Amino acid sequence: MSKRIETTDLNVYYSDFRAVEDVTITIQPRAITAFIGPSGCGKSTFLRTLNRMHEVIPGARVEGEVLLDGENLYGAGVDPVRVRRQVGMVFQRPNPFPTMSIRENVLAGIKLNFSRMPKGEQDDLVERSLRSANLWEEVKNRLGLPGSGLSGGQQQRRCIARAIAMAPAVLLMDEPCSALDPISTLAIEDLMSELKEKYTIVIVTHNMQQAARVSDTTAFFNIAGTGSPGRLIESGPTDKIFSTPDVQATEDYISGRFG
Amino acid sequence: MTAITHRLGSETLTAGRLPKATIPVAIAASAVLGYALAVLASGTANIGLAILFAFLVFLVTVEITTRVVEGARQAADRRAGNLIAGAFLLALVPLGSVTFEAVSNGLARFDLAFFTQSMRNVVGEGGGAVHAIYGTVYVTGMATVISVPIGLLTAIYLAEYGVRNRLSKAITFFVDVMTGVPSIVAGLFAYALMGLLLGPGARSGFEGSIALSVLMIPVVVRSCEELLRLVPNELREAAYALGVPKWLTIVRVVIPTAISGIISGVILAIARVIGETAPLLIAAGFTASLNNNLFANPMMTLPVFVYDSYAHPGTDVQVYWDRAWAGALTLILIVMILNLVGRLIARRFAPKTGR
Numbered sequence: 001m002s003k004r005i006e007t008t009d010l011n012v013y014y015s016d017f018r019a020v021e022d023v024t025i026t027i028q029p030r031a032i033t034a035f036i037g038p039s040g041c042g043k044s045t046f047l048r049t050l051n052r053m054h055e056v057i058p059g060a061r062v063e064g065e066v067l068l069d070g071e072n073l074y075g076a077g078v079d080p081v082r083v084r085r086q087v088g089m090v091f092q093r094p095n096p097f098p099t100m101s102i103r104e105n106v107l108a109g110i111k112l113n114f115s116r117m118p119k120g121e122q123d124d125l126v127e128r129s130l131r132s133a134n135l136w137e138e139v140k141n142r143l144g145l146p147g148s149g150l151s152g153g154q155q156q157r158r159c160i161a162r163a164i165a166m167a168p169a170v171l172l173m174d175e176p177c178s179a180l181d182p183i184s185t186l187a188i189e190d191l192m193s194e195l196k197e198k199y200t201i202v203i204v205t206h207n208m209q210q211a212a213r214v215s216d217t218t219a220f221f222n223i224a225g226t227g228s229p230g231r232l233i234e235s236g237p238t239d240k241i242f243s244t245p246d247v248q249a250t251e252d253y254i255s256g257r258f259g
Numbered sequence: 260m261t262a263i264t265h266r267l268g269s270e271t272l273t274a275g276r277l278p279k280a281t282i283p284v285a286i287a288a289s290a291v292l293g294y295a296l297a298v299l300a301s302g303t304a305n306i307g308l309a310i311l312f313a314f315l316v317f318l319v320t321v322e323i324t325t326r327v328v329e330g331a332r333q334a335a336d337r338r339a340g341n342l343i344a345g346a347f348l349l350a351l352v353p354l355g356s357v358t359f360e361a362v363s364n365g366l367a368r369f370d371l372a373f374f375t376q377s378m379r380n381v382v383g384e385g386g387g388a389v390h391a392i393y394g395t396v397y398v399t400g401m402a403t404v405i406s407v408p409i410g411l412l413t414a415i416y417l418a419e420y421g422v423r424n425r426l427s428k429a430i431t432f433f434v435d436v437m438t439g440v441p442s443i444v445a446g447l448f449a450y451a452l453m454g455l456l457l458g459p460g461a462r463s464g465f466e467g468s469i470a471l472s473v474l475m476i477p478v479v480v481r482s483c484e485e486l487l488r489l490v491p492n493e494l495r496e497a498a499y500a501l502g503v504p505k506w507l508t509i510v511r512v513v514i515p516t517a518i519s520g521i522i523s524g525v526i527l528a529i530a531r532v533i534g535e536t537a538p539l540l541i542a543a544g545f546t547a548s549l550n551n552n553l554f555a556n557p558m559m560t561l562p563v564f565v566y567d568s569y570a571h572p573g574t575d576v577q578v579y580w581d582r583a584w585a586g587a588l589t590l591i592l593i594v595m596i597l598n599l600v601g602r603l604i605a606r607r608f609a610p611k612t613g614r
Contacts, residue, residue, distance in 0.1 A: 056499060058422065085502030095493035099515045109501035112511045159497070166501055 002029035002200050003069040003086070003169040005050060010064035011229075012045050012054065019045050021229035023064075025219060032192055032201045034211035034238070037221035038253070042230025043204050046221070047172050050202065051087035052080040068169070085109075088168035092175040094155035096147065096162075103143040105158060106130060109166040125165055133161035134191050153184020160191065170200040178206065189214050208254060212242050220250045275328040282321070289317035314345055358591070365588030368581040373589075378547035378559075383575050388586050390549040391564035395593070397553050398464045398543060398560055399533050402471035407525055409472075410479025417480070418487035419509055437477040445473040446538025453542075464550070464558035467543030471532045478531055482524030486517040519605035526601030530594045536562040561590045 005027040012020040020042035027033045035043040048054040049062050052073060066073040073083050096105050106126045110117055117125070126143065130136040135157040139147065150158065156176060163171060173192075177185040185207075192201055192214050205211050211218050219235035234247050245251050293313025297305055300312075318341055326334040376387035413430065421427035449470035453461045490513050498508040514521070544557030545567055565586040572579035 051500065053496065053500060056496060081502050081504045083502075084500055089496075089500035091493060091496065091500075093493060095491070095497040097494060097497065097512060097516075099512075108498070109503070112498060112501065112503045112507055114507075162497075162501065 002198060004029045005170065005200065005202075006067040007050075008065055008067075010046070010049065010062065010066060012042070012049055013059075013061050013063070014057065015059035018229040020049075021231050023232045025232055025235055027200060027202055028217060029200045030196055030198075031216040032196050032203060032214050033217045033219065033235075034215035035202070035204045035219050035221060036206075036208060036211050036253070037230070037233075038223070039206075040226075040230070041221040041223045043221045044174050045230070046232075047174055047202060047204050048089075050170070050172055051084050051089055053084070053089060055080060085166060086168055087170040087172060088163035088166055090156070090160050090163050090171065090173045090176050093179055094152060094159050096155055096158055098146070098148070100146070101144050102139050102147040102150075102158065105147070106161050106165050108162055129161040129165040130158075132164055132191075132195065133157040134187060135161055151184065153180045153187060156180060156184070156188060157191065160188070164195070164199070168199065170202065171195065173201065173203040175204050175206065177210065185210070212238060218242070220245070220247075220253065222249055222253070274330055274333075277324060277328050281324065285317055285320050285324070289313045289320060292316045317341070361584065361588045361591055364581070364584035366585075368585035369588060373582070373585050377549045379549070381547070382573055384578050386582065388559075388561065388564050388582065388589065390546065391559040391561045391586065392589060392593075393549060393551065394464060394543070394558040395533065395561040395590070397551075398467040398539065398558060399471065399529060401465060401468035401553060402475055402532060403525070403529055405468060405472040406475040406479050406528070410476045410528075411483050411521070413476075413480045414483035414487055415509060417484045419505075419513070434477045434480050437473070438481070440473065442470075442474055442535050443537040443541070446470045446541035448473060449538065449542040462542065462544035462557045463555055464543050464553040467539045467558065467560065468553070470538035470542040471535060474535065474538070475528050475532050478528040479525060482527065483517075483521055486520040486524060487513060489520070490516045515608070519609040522605050522608065523601055526597055529597060533594060533597075534562050534590060536566050539563050540566070561586050561593075565590070 006025070008024050010020065010023045011018060023046055035047060037043050045054060050066060050073075054060045054062070062074055064074075068083075068086065072078070097108055100108060103126050104111060106129050107122060110122075110125075127136060127140075130139065135154060138154060139150070139158075147155075147158065156179075160171075160176075177188055180188065189210065192203065195201060196216075203211075203215065215238045217235060218238045218241040220233045220241065221230050222233045223230045234241070234245060234250055236246075241250060242254060245254065251257075290313045293311070293316050294304070294309045296312040296316070297309035301308055318338065321337050321341060322334055325337050372385060373387040373389075374392070375389055376385065377390035378386045378388075379390075413434070417427045417430060421430075449466045450462075452469065453463070453466045494512055494516060495508055498512045499505070503512070539560045540563050543560055543563070545563050546557040546559050550556050550558045565583045568579045568583035568586065
């Protein structure tokens with residue numbers, strides 16, 4: 001159920017402002033792809049075009065194509081709601097639904113859409129998703145509680161459980177560890193490595209070590225200056241990008257000479 | 260190199276502290292002194308003047324002692340605190356006074372007959388306001404039924420769909436204008452509208468509901484819009500990312516998150532219109548009998564009952580005035596019960612806490 005993503009000459013605009021320019025990249029299934037680059041270089045914007053989440057912002061639009069196993073996400077008649085059921089997303093800050101219990105949060109994607117599911121299957125799905133997110137042992141005795149006392153890392157794993165309960169083909173993660181301490185970060189990195197057996201994972205991160213640790217492919221984004229669009233500078237196997245990149249700017253960024 | 264002295268002078272970390280008993284002692288002393296000053300100034304023991312003098316004396320004493328012992332910053336802090344406390348107590352005076360007057364005057368007729376009888380065939384003693392209580396419940400209930408859907412849906416459009424487009428700017432403008440419509444105009448509007456539809460002179464409880472809705476809708480729109488905007492965008496995005504359509508996100512995520520505030524807003528809007536007299540006088544009219552039909556014939560309401568009993572007493576004036584006070588007390592109690600119920604409901608629906 002893991003799917004490949006290909007984009008060709010993708011441009012993203014906010015009204016008249018071009019935020020991302022001519023991105024052509026292939027994202028492999030069953031692998032982790034990391035987007036790195038300085039703040040404001042358009043990597044989060046680009047990530048959000050992969051499940052049409054950028055459309056939530058008024059005036060945002062896209063030119064070019066994004067192919068999910070050959071099917072254009074921006075083709076005529078494509079419903080963004082259906083796209084997002086295939087391409088899940090985890091956000092920078094954990095955003096559980098405050099009115100729901102831990103269990104309801106995991107089932108949110110199903111319950112909010114009024115899908116019918118027998119109770120036994122629901123229990124099964126909750127346990128499976130929470131186990132996949134390495135959270136089951138910590139919350140199994142308080143599934144009916146709101147869980148507002150969970151730690152930041154637990155909240156984030158709960159949001160990951162919520163995303164994988166929908167059985168997406170692709171999981172997009174927008175700086176999922178930036179608000180977490182090193183131990184929770186490690187837990188989530190381990191989780192990503194397990195999840196890549198089943199899903200295509202794309203992660204945006206500011207943490208270079210994290211990109212080096214977990215990703216199989218790394219893509220470096222950069223901007224020429226304020227007001228100019230972000231571009232994909234280069235992408236390739238993580239080992240290569242972090243040892244012998246083709247472009248000088250990549251090496252400068254990775255070695256900490258700027259950014 | 261010269262030693263740098265601290266800009267604010269003192270190098271010590273400690274400062275003088277007034278003993279804890281200072282404030283109570285100052286209050287007691289100021290009370291005595293204020294009373295004495297009031298007697299000196301006016302010759303009689305005027306309670307208002309005494310309190311004013313006592314407060315001024317208290318302000319000055321606390322200012323001086325704090326400044327001497329604790330320093331200027333602490334004195335400023337105490338001064339601001341005392342002024343705010345004074346303003347708060349001043350604001351409580353009308354509330355306390357109204358409650359006291361309504362209870363002490365209203366209890367005379369706050370009896371079983373008041374809640375079981377109407378004014379049908381009653382001249383002089385006896386009688387009750389059951390027709391007015393029912394009328395108020397019907398008319399305000401109907402106004403709520405009309406206003407809440409219109410107001411809530413408008414707020415949803417403003418906060419979720421038409422963010423800063425031309426239509427929503429126009430709606431916001433007209434809602435603001437509507438907030439300022441005098442209530443008598445709302446009554447005339449309802450009267451004229453029903454006059455056009457049903458022929459001149461038509462009066463009914465429903466007509467009163469329309470008049471109240473005109474006053475209620477803008478309040479509901481504004482409070483609901485604010486509350487919907489308070490729902491964090493992250494929750495909407497979380498729902499979208501799970502493949503939940505926008506309308507379902509609003510119905511099942513945004514509104515439940517804001518529901519406790521929305522309920523309080525609606526209750527406040529009801530409390531705002533339940534005491535309206537002028538529009539109901541015109542639109543719902545008045546009658547001495549119980550009318551259970553919202554759509555025909557005049558319907559009595561509590562504010563109109565109070566007004567009518569007070570303005571048109573019969574030969575035995577005191578009997579009518581007692582009924583008026585009892586009516587006012589009932590109205591206050593209804594609003595209070597509404598507030599309590601609203602709080603209970605709001606607490607029931609508030610985002611759950613717990614580990």
